[in-house]
Amino acid sequence: MTSTDDPHCIARLTPTPGSSIDAVLGQPLGLDVWERHPDALVVAATETQLAEIERRRLAHVERIETVAAFLARQPPQPEP
Numbered sequence: 310m311t312s313t314d315d316p317h318c319i320a321r322l323t324p325t326p327g328s329s330i331d332a333v334l335g336q337p338l339g340l341d342v343w344e345r346h347p348d349a350l351v352v353a354a355t356e357t358q359l360a361e362i363e364r365r366r367l368a369h370v371e372r373i374e375t376v377a378a379f380l381a382r383q384p385p386q387p388e389p
Contacts, residue, residue, distance in 0.1 A: 315355040317376040319343070322350045322368035333367050 322333055330350060334342070338358055344351035350368075359370045
């Protein structure tokens with residue numbers, strides 16, 4: 310599966326009862342962690358990765374938006 314078939318989404322992961330931030334991070338899921346908070350993670354991940362987290366009941370997944378949509382809203386960066 311290519312990245313265009315499974316685009317990356319930004320999501321907030323809140324551990325389910327019996328899980329923890331460390332338990333989520335300890336799994337070999339290949340998450341791109343953008344923010345770590347005491348009670349949640351903000352990650353960029355494919356739908357396949359997010360579905361696996363839900364299947365394992367490691368965390369509640371709140372899908373925010375695609376990474377492409379997020380980046381499209383960012384102002385252009387000046388050249389160095």
